[in-house]
Amino acid sequence: xxxxxxxxxxxxxxxxxxxxxxxxxxxxxxxxxxxxxxxxxxxxxxxxxxxxxxxxxxxxxxxxxxxxxxxxxxxxxxxxxxxxxxxxxxxxxxxxxxxxxxxxxxxxxxxxxxxxxxxxxxxxxxxxxxxxxxxxxxxxxxxxxxxxxxxxxxxxxxxxxxxxxxxxxxxxxxxxxxxxxxxxxxxxxxxxxxxxxxxxxxxxxxxx
Amino acid sequence: xxxxxxxxxxxxxxxxxxxxxxxxxxxxxxxxxxxxxxxxxxxxxxxxxxxxxxxxxxxxxxxxxxxxxxxxxxxxxxxxxxxxxxxxxxxxxxxxxxxxxxxxxxxxxxxxxxxxxxxxxxxxxxxxxxxxxxxxxxxxxxxxxxxxxxxxxxxxxxxxxxxxxxxxxxxxxxxxxxxxxxxxxxxxxxxxxxxxxxxxxxxxxxxx
DNA sequence: CCGTGTGAAGTCCTTCACAGCT
DNA sequence: AGCTGTGAAGGACTTCACACGG
Numbered sequence: 001x002x003x004x005x006x007x008x009x010x011x012x013x014x015x016x017x018x019x020x021x022x023x024x025x026x027x028x029x030x031x032x033x034x035x036x037x038x039x040x041x042x043x044x045x046x047x048x049x050x051x052x053x054x055x056x057x058x059x060x061x062x063x064x065x066x067x068x069x070x071x072x073x074x075x076x077x078x079x080x081x082x083x084x085x086x087x088x089x090x091x092x093x094x095x096x097x098x099x100x101x102x103x104x105x106x107x108x109x110x111x112x113x114x115x116x117x118x119x120x121x122x123x124x125x126x127x128x129x130x131x132x133x134x135x136x137x138x139x140x141x142x143x144x145x146x147x148x149x150x151x152x153x154x155x156x157x158x159x160x161x162x163x164x165x166x167x168x169x170x171x172x173x174x175x176x177x178x179x180x181x182x183x184x185x186x187x188x189x190x191x192x193x194x195x196x197x198x199x200x201x202x203x204x205x206x207x208x
Numbered sequence: 209x210x211x212x213x214x215x216x217x218x219x220x221x222x223x224x225x226x227x228x229x230x231x232x233x234x235x236x237x238x239x240x241x242x243x244x245x246x247x248x249x250x251x252x253x254x255x256x257x258x259x260x261x262x263x264x265x266x267x268x269x270x271x272x273x274x275x276x277x278x279x280x281x282x283x284x285x286x287x288x289x290x291x292x293x294x295x296x297x298x299x300x301x302x303x304x305x306x307x308x309x310x311x312x313x314x315x316x317x318x319x320x321x322x323x324x325x326x327x328x329x330x331x332x333x334x335x336x337x338x339x340x341x342x343x344x345x346x347x348x349x350x351x352x353x354x355x356x357x358x359x360x361x362x363x364x365x366x367x368x369x370x371x372x373x374x375x376x377x378x379x380x381x382x383x384x385x386x387x388x389x390x391x392x393x394x395x396x397x398x399x400x401x402x403x404x405x406x407x408x409x410x411x412x413x414x415x416x
Numbered sequence: 417c418c419g420t421g422t423g424a425a426g427t428c429c430t431t432c433a434c435a436g437c438t
Numbered sequence: 439a440g441c442t443g444t445g446a447a448g449g450a451c452t453t454c455a456c457a458c459g460g
Contacts, residue, residue: 011451013413017406022390035419043390047419048453055421063459064418080409081416088408095310099303100404111408150411174411176404182230182251190414192407196308196384198225199400200296200319201288203358203382205221206398208289219429243441255441256431263443271437271442 005056012053016076018043019050023073035066082110089143089172091163092154093118093133096178100152105129114146119155139163143170150174157181164191220261224284226251227258231281243274290318297351297380299371300362301326301341304386308360313337322354327363347371351378358382365389372399 008016022043026034040047054060054067057079061067077083088104090097093116104111105128116128117136124135134142143151151172155163160179167175168186177183177193185191216224230251234242248255262268262280265287269275285291296312298305301324312319313336324336327344334341342350351359359380363371368387375383376394385391385401393399 008413009451010410013410014406017403017409018390020409021388021403021406025389037419044392046452048455049451051420052422052452059421061420063420065460066419079413081412081414082409086408086412086415095303095307099307102303103404104408110412111405149415150408173415176407176411180229181233182226184252190411192411194402194404194407195225195229196311196402197319198222198229199384199402200294200312200358201225201228201290202218202221203384203398203400204289204294204318205216205287206289207294207357207381217429245441254430256433257429259442260430260444267443269442272440273438274441 008056012056013080015045015049015053016080018045019053020073020076020080023069023076027069027073031069033066033068036061038066077110084110086111086150087114087146087148088112088150088152089115089117089146089148089167090152090154091117091136091139091167092156092178093120093123093128094154097152097154098128100154101128101131111150114148115142117142119159136163139166140170143167143172148172150176153177153179155179216264220264221288223253223257223261224288226253227261228281228284228288231277231284235277235281239277241274241276244269246274285318292318294319294358295322295354295356296320296358296360297323297325297354297356297375298360298362299325299344299347299375300364300386301328301331301336302362305360305362306336308362308386309336309339319358322356323350325350327367344371347374348378351375351380356380358384361385361387363387 022039036047036050039045039050060072060075088111090101090113101113101116104113113131116131116133117139118133119136121135123133126133151167153160153163153175157179160177160181161183164175164183168189173189175189175191177191180195180197183191230247244255244258247253247258268280268283296319298309298321309321309324312321321339324339324341325344325347326341329343331341332343359375361368361371361383365387368389369391372383372391376397381397383397383399385399388403388405391399
């Protein structure tokens, strides 16, 4: 189970997560093995691409048969680094932040929310699940204490850059940004953005 | 202001939305014109790519000068089909659905939410802003009445496919899916998915 | 015989570099 | 002189098609 390529293309990486979701679903249905063709057919993917994506990390299939579902899930988990817990801080406990917290809170798995922040003092001290909301002034301190690794940034756009810098300075190692702004990112802090408006605008294009 | 290419690459399309966001920000700051280089520098983009992306639709720049901010915004708006209102239905009024509704509700622009649905009868009849929540059984009828074009799908994963099919049957022309499942999509209904877990898994990869 | 793993071919996307316009 | 628009070069990603192993 080697892991030669330190470099994986972003597109391939994205698909690996996708395969994982599909495989978990198959596993729930009791499927124990599946070929790349069948996987492609059921989930509308490309069989050749599935094989290429997986083959970068070793030989996991059995020729003439296909892939064993459970070991393959475990392998992808290891490849993606999901074989240990990742500690998450949520910044901004508005509706979106709360939605994210509850979504991840119910899914025990590789991700655990260990801190929550908001700038509204009325929310500070309240509990979300078993988690206390901290004031954003305590961000640096609490991020350090809790050793959060990943931040979910759901602040308003105009303060996002400042918070981003505080987060990285406090030792956060990756950020998922939901604020609709173009962040100036730290090169060594992987950062992804999700912007609903941009997705909508892309859809609008097809409706002209 | 021609619009020759009916075909635009998804990547280019995504960047056009991005440029729009950047340009709107510049406009708010009172900037009236900008070169591709300066735009690239400020927002960490590629100057050559900006020019290629824009040049597919006509010649909007002035050689030796750059681009006029306001006319360029207007041009991209037209290219993306944002010069008219798009009617949106939100399915699932949990925390995520509510967050999306309030986010878009405050932003008067090309998108307007015209319908909201939930399967929980306790929520039915309640107002979100000036919008009444309908029971999901009324989906087909209300989508038709309100002539919603785009759906935001925030239901649980296991019912997402069924709702998707109802939506497209009822005349919805594009879907933004937040349910963590791989939809079997209608080929003529542009569909995009946003899955927070997949984004997190991609970030986790970089933390191994 | 069947399906994986993989070079080779093909397609798509980005960067380069410069002609041409202001 | 400065910057756009654009062919050409370069690189990245996907598909093809088949040798190989079970």
